[in-house]
Amino acid sequence: MKTVFIHIGNFKTGSSAIQEYCLEHRGALLSAGFDYILSGRPSNRKSPNHGKIPLSFLSDLGEHTPEWYVDSERFESVVQRVRAEIENSSAANIILSSEEFYFLGTRSHVVKERAKESFQALFHGMTVKTILFVREPYDFICSWYNQANKSQSLRPNRRFTDFFFITNDKLMLPRETSDFWRDCFGYDSAIILPYRNEPQEHLNMFKCALGMECQDLNASSPSRVNVSGNLRALEINRLNKIRLVWPRETRRTYLCSQILTSRENMEKLHRKVDQINERYESFCREEGLPAAKSRFTMNDLIVHEELVNRNDAILDQRFFPFLGQVLKLLSVKSYRKLKRALW
Template sequence: MERRKLYIHIGFHKTGTTSIQTWCFNNRILLLNSGIDYVDCHCVEKNHAMFALTLNPTLVSKCRSSGFFKGLNEVNRYKYENQDSQQVYSDLKNYINNSPLNNFLISSECFLEGIDYNHLYHHLKNIDNLDIKIIVYLRPQISWLKSVYKYVVMDKDLRFSGHVGDLPQIEMLNYFNTLENITSVFGEKSLIVRNYIQEESGDYLIKDFINHALNIDITLYNDNVVNENASLNDFEISILNYLWMLEKNTGVRSFFIENFIYSRYFSWLSFLKCNKIKLSKKIKNNLESSNLLLFKKYPNLKKFNLTNVMDDK
């Protein structure tokens, strides 16, 4: 019997994950005809976060308290809040065993959110004759920080302090350690690491994902790839940076977000530049050391550095 293969696309965050998921969901038939099944089992909102969330009850609680589930319809919200990992992975096993195909794909950034990979491996090893391939895209840390900062700074609930070092994902940016946590469980041959290149055209990422990460030959005739998570422009960021100096209980910042950011009154001033990203020397040195190990172990990666970072003393 030919061995089957499960591709798990885990992000990173801010590397076009939503665009990839949307394309794969909208083109399931095309992928099926090419031998890849974008798994329909527990696919909610075009992604497979269910397989990750059930491995981390704490993450489910965070999603509930942050209002993440509020945007879902009642049926999907119930699924997220009441499924258990044993049942979810049993469903995946049955889905794979009953499929005529040998290649399967699931995708969710939540696999990076405090998941115990031993727990994940425990569930997947129950599926006979299955090889695991984990796909991850890496974005230069500075580009990543700017992008995610522009996103979280809009949080009207003020859960983010305004300082880059307080971003909950900052530890993930030690790419080497993050990848080592994965390979220590699944093995080095399980990992597929690719560069996320922001400057390329929108369909570049989809083509790279299909042709290189999945290693299948699909000619894309409909290359309209939409940026699913548009961020703020530089002027809007500079205003928000200033508003962090105000007392949070004045409501000024929330008012600005609700009445100006979302209506894009300032988009015509986007030529103004915001401040450079600031990192503590400790964080900067940690990331630089991590990158040296990263590029030594994965020589196929295009190198990136932290030379554009200002030290926050």
């Protein structure tokens, strides 16, 4: 009987680094009895993960999928190829990885019931283990905002505090996702681990979850794949998107915080912060994870907003609507001289 390890994320928990490492060392993994299979990858972009499996399932149901996913292959066809590759593999252990598996646990009850039936059929006769990394909510939302502003999407994001307020709590609180996968494959099928920011330590935790702690696969040290973007450059990019996408009369929603403008909204924000802190600490206790370093506060959100939604970026954007292109032509020193001259 084969064992399938499904690494389900979460987002912003070193998933890209794990996927790149598994793909780069696929031969060594096979020699150790683990197959990081080739099927189930989105065909419209170079991707080391198996996101096509959950995304084709959602697409067939008419559910929302990411903007970048334009693959039209039906879920039935995808799983046939995945199942065939697993059955024909010489390895006793199969590895799948995609953060999109995490999103299945955040969907409606109807979608989750359909997903449960479909994935139980896909892995029928196999032992399934799911691996979930958990990141503290405040660290997560700071990194998630940076990632959202790095996106190639033309749709601009709101200021940081507003972005936090409208973000689905389920992304910061993995209880529903862990419950969904346990419902599919049993309570003991879930392996839940704390996120570690140091790449080698994080990879070692993943390998231990696979039962590979004695295997020497460190042919090279893993590197950070998804590096945080420069805060000033990202804010200038956000401001440019606002200017290009929204007419002048509607820009205020994105240029100014809306959640901090009234007592009623502030109280809503305060309740959300308290609820996330309490539910995350409860999840850690129940799963035996290390307790959160500290409870984050509204003040933490506001201070971080001042850091990322920078006044100096507003000034730069006023002079250079397309600063990214300018900086390709000018050194930082030349740019500063030019800005001083114009000022």
